[in-house]
Amino acid sequence: MxxxxxxxAVVIGVEAAENLVLRGISCTLFEIEGHLMxxxxxxxxxxxxxxxxxSKGVRVMTGNxxxxxxxxxxxxxxxFVSGGKDYECQLVILATGVRPNVQLAKDARIIIGxxxxxxxxxxxxxxxRNVFAAGGCVESVNLVTGKPCWYPLGTTANKQGRVxxxxxxxxxxxFEGVVGTSITKVFDITAGRTGLSEREAKExxxxxxxxxxxxxxxxxxxxxxxxxxxxxxxxxxxxxxxxAQAVGDTSVDKVIDTVAAAxxxxxxxxxxxxxxxxxxxxxxxxxxxxVKAAGVxxxxxxx
Amino acid sequence: MxxxxxxxAVVIGVEAAENLVLRGISCTLFEIEGHLMxxxxxxxxxxxxxxxxxSKGVRVMTGNxxxxxxxxxxxxxxxFVSGGKDYECQLVILATGVRPNVQLAKDARIIIGxxxxxxxxxxxxxxxRNVFAAGGCVESVNLVTGKPCWYPLGTTANKQGRVxxxxxxxxxxxFEGVVGTSITKVFDITAGRTGLSEREAKExxxxxxxxxxxxxxxxxxxxxxxxxxxxxxxxxxxxxxxxAQAVGDTSVDKVIDTVAAAxxxxxxxxxxxxxxxxxxxxxxxxxxxxVKAAGVxxxxxxx
Numbered sequence: 001m002x003x004x005x006x007x008x009a010v011v012i013g014v015e016a017a018e019n020l021v022l023r024g025i026s027c028t029l030f031e032i033e034g035h036l037m038x039x040x041x042x043x044x045x046x047x048x049x050x051x052x053x054x055s056k057g058v059r060v061m062t063g064n065x066x067x068x069x070x071x072x073x074x075x076x077x078x079x080f081v082s083g084g085k086d087y088e089c090q091l092v093i094l095a096t097g098v099r100p101n102v103q104l105a106k107d108a109r110i111i112i113g114x115x116x117x118x119x120x121x122x123x124x125x126x127x128x129r130n131v132f133a134a135g136g137c138v139e140s141v142n143l144v145t146g147k148p149c150w151y152p153l154g155t156t157a158n159k160q161g162r163v164x165x166x167x168x169x170x171x172x173x174x175f176e177g178v179v180g181t182s183i184t185k186v187f188d189i190t191a192g193r194t195g196l197s198e199r200e201a202k203e204x205x206x207x208x209x210x211x212x213x214x215x216x217x218x219x220x221x222x223x224x225x226x227x228x229x230x231x232x233x234x235x236x237x238x239x240x241x242x243x244a245q246a247v248g249d250t251s252v253d254k255v256i257d258t259v260a261a262a263x264x265x266x267x268x269x270x271x272x273x274x275x276x277x278x279x280x281x282x283x284x285x286x287x288x289x290x291v292k293a294a295g296v297x298x299x300x301x302x303x
Numbered sequence: 304m305x306x307x308x309x310x311x312a313v314v315i316g317v318e319a320a321e322n323l324v325l326r327g328i329s330c331t332l333f334e335i336e337g338h339l340m341x342x343x344x345x346x347x348x349x350x351x352x353x354x355x356x357x358s359k360g361v362r363v364m365t366g367n368x369x370x371x372x373x374x375x376x377x378x379x380x381x382x383f384v385s386g387g388k389d390y391e392c393q394l395v396i397l398a399t400g401v402r403p404n405v406q407l408a409k410d411a412r413i414i415i416g417x418x419x420x421x422x423x424x425x426x427x428x429x430x431x432r433n434v435f436a437a438g439g440c441v442e443s444v445n446l447v448t449g450k451p452c453w454y455p456l457g458t459t460a461n462k463q464g465r466v467x468x469x470x471x472x473x474x475x476x477x478f479e480g481v482v483g484t485s486i487t488k489v490f491d492i493t494a495g496r497t498g499l500s501e502r503e504a505k506e507x508x509x510x511x512x513x514x515x516x517x518x519x520x521x522x523x524x525x526x527x528x529x530x531x532x533x534x535x536x537x538x539x540x541x542x543x544x545x546x547a548q549a550v551g552d553t554s555v556d557k558v559i560d561t562v563a564a565a566x567x568x569x570x571x572x573x574x575x576x577x578x579x580x581x582x583x584x585x586x587x588x589x590x591x592x593x594v595k596a597a598g599v600x601x602x603x604x605x606x
Contacts, residue, residue, distance in 0.1 A: 143579075155582035158589050162598075163577070175577055183581035192581050253586040254557035257593075258564050264578055265568015274466070274478055275567055276446075278486035278495050279458035283556040286461050290560075295465075 011037060011184045013095030014049070017058050018187050025091075028059040030082060035062055039097075040182055041191065041245055042198045044212065045231050048247040049191050056187050098152060100137045113139040115150035122174040124164035132168055134160035141177030144195050144242055144263055145204040151180055179263045180243070183253055192256035195243025195263050198233055209236035211300050213293040217251045219281035226250040230293045232259075234269060239301045241269055246289075255289050262290075273298050314340060314487045316398035317352070320361050321490050328394075331362040333385060338365055342400075343485055344494065344548055345501045347515065348534055351550040352494050359490050401455060403440045416442040418453035425477040427467035435471055437463035444480030447498050447545055447566055448507040454483055482566045483546070486556055495559035498546025498566050501536055512539035514603050516596040520554045522584035529553040533596045535562075537572060542604045544572055549592075558592050565593075576601050 013029060014036060020027045029036070035046040036053070050060055061082070068081040069092065079088045100117040102110075111127040113119035117139030124132050136152035138160065156178055166173040180200070183192035201208040212231040218224075228248030234241050244259040246252045262272055272294040279286060287295070316332060317339060323330045332339070338349040339356070353363060364385070371384040372395065382391045403420040405413075414430040416422035420442030427435050439455035441463065459481055469476040483503075486495035504511040515534040521527075531551030537544050547562040549555045565575055575597040582589060590598070 153582065155587075155589050155591070155594075156579065159577050159594070174573065176574065178579040181579045181581050183583045183586055185583065185585045190586070194579070194581070251557075253581050254554075254560055256581045257557055257561045260580055261561050261564035261570070261578060262568060264574060265565060265570050267564070267568050270477065271479065271567060274462050275564060276459065276481040276484045276497070277563055278484050278497070278556050278559045279456065280486045280488065282488045283486055283493070284458075286458050288458070291458075291462070 011040065011182070013093070014053065014186055015184065016093050016095060017053065018056070018185075021056055021058055021187075026057070026059075028061060028087070029053070030064045030066060031060070031062045032065045033062065036060065037184075037191070038199075040184075040193050040197070042210075042231070045191070045193075045229070045245040045247055048229060049186055049189070052186060052189050098136070100139075100150060100152065102137055105133065105137065113148050113150075115139040115148050117148075117150045117152075119148075122176060123167045123172075124160055124175055125167065132164040134164040140175075142196075142204075143177040143179050147204065149178065149180065151178055151182070153182065179260050181256060181260045183256060189247060189249060190252035191245075191247045192252045193243065193245040194256050194260040195241070196233060197243060197245065201233055201235070201242050206235040206242060207237050208233050208242060209297075209300060210234070211293060211296040213289070213296055215289055215292055216285060217248065217289070218283065219285050222281040228252060228255065228289050230255055230289050232293045232297045234297055234301060236301065239269060239303055241267065241272065241297075244293075251289070258290050269294055269298050269301065269303055314343065314485070316396070317356065317489055318487065319396050319398060320356065321359070321488075324359055324361055324490075329360070329362075331364060331390070332356070333367045333369060334363070334365045335368045336365065339363065340487075340494070341502075343487075343496050343500070345513075345534070348494070348496075348532070348548040348550055351532060352489055352492070355489060355492050401439070403442075403453060403455065405440055408436065408440065416451050416453075418442040418451050420451075420453045420455075422451075425479060426470045426475075427463055427478055428470065435467040437467040443478070445499075445507075446480040446482050450507065452481065452483065454481055454485070456485065482563050484559060484563045486559060492550060492552060493555035494548075494550045495555045496546065496548040497559050497563040498544070499536060500546060500548065504536055504538070504545050509538040509545060510540050511536050511545060512600075512603060513537070514596060514599045516592070516599055518592055518595055519588060520551065520592070521586065522588050525584040531555060531558065531592050533558055533592050535596045535600045537600055537604060539604065542572060542606060544570065544575065544600075547596075554592070561593050572597055572601050572604065572606055 017027050035043040064082050066082050070079045072078040105118045111119045118133045120138050124134050126133050135157035139148045139150045142149035163173040163175040181194040198208045210233045214229040217226045226249030231245045233243040246255050277288050320330050338346040367385045369385050373382045375381040408421045414422045421436045423441050427437050429436050438460035442451045442453045445452035466476040466478040484497040501511045513536045517532040520529040529552030534548045536546040549558050580591050
């Protein structure tokens, strides 16, 4: 039996576990925080991912740090120590998260922002004139909080690169920011999020309230239905939408993209409850997942 | 051989044709206008539906009206006449569209709007106090034009009914309007739209410009990819987004819902080009269909 601990499992750790298991390799995920993917999901939504991952034969140890690795006589890893206990293993994958690589910028005395990423304006220009930066090394504006944030993602890097390129070539383009959208396949289900998690909402000074709705993806009578759980997070004082998290068999990408667009357009919660989304039985229930959840949220906030 | 003409084929006609063919029944669609689903799709996008429907063995006659039906000695339909020509048939399905049933309202002297639907305010109250109306009999506000419109759909009726019910019970809810979203399964593909078609844009006094992008739904290297064609329509003067039409193997509902939310939030075209949608190879190309098309539109409009 192989035991493969993946440490501080962010999304990459869970993705690695999936692919190891699909190759028939026994695998254990070690996560130092109390729940899987803590940067992306609140504990309640992470629980759905945990259950699914466990059902696929992955062992998961949360709240566990790794203190030491041991090697055999040939210098290969043979075991590691966690909580004073020894675990045998043949392979270790470290998925401990990422940090912006800003050394070059620091050496050039380019301003680094509070998130650790390079500070840029909306034209992607650093605070040294004619020096532009884009991608995982720069910070961005969170359009929900209006504050700097750092979500290093390929799709964001691509868009920022286009804006930087256009401006370098004499154009006048702007990258206004992100809403913190992210999605990942976990075996047979999908987990996605946009906006702020409850933790991020609290850190940003909001007073989060949330609702969670589990519903069939299509009209209930339509063959081949799947199920989705959607959590919507709002500020209970200002009664504005702050974020969403979804876990489901299918349509998570649709639901997250719809809420991401709603957050970008600063839609009110009543507007989201009545939003005119595409309905036909093969694609949606008559109200649809987003509208259903928004209606429950509206009720909870007394709107 | 059965020949089943479906007349004035709106969405229902195409759906009926699909189900007849799947039961092994030969079928011909007659459409009085020049292209299929003329109320929903511009001719160029309708062409994709036409090709697919034809590839499934449906005969399609556009620009054809039916002048006469003939019956056999038992009173069953035996043939019909179109363009002076006789067509043998055993079954006729008339899908000639719908009109609001407002007779009861007219009898009660309730005001009917310019679209033929009952005029209501945002509380779903008619212009006779304490009489509320909702569903296919009422008109709505088109949030893109700000003008009255009539799109009788189950999902809209459901939302309006909730608003009317809440207000009747002493609440204070509003239904602000729709953006004209609709979706339909056509055999193995999906066709969807939101906002205004080019025809509707011209009728509303806009000067439409459009771009059409065909792209793979997922990262091109990801297994099981499908393809989608997305048309975005904008006003070339005001440079605002007016609508979208999409035909594809999959993810049409996602793309249409995203644009519907963008239209509801009145996102600018540059904002749509940089919108933070969910990217991971199983779900999207690195930019995604909406962002790709918005980028081409931005370029075309010189933004």
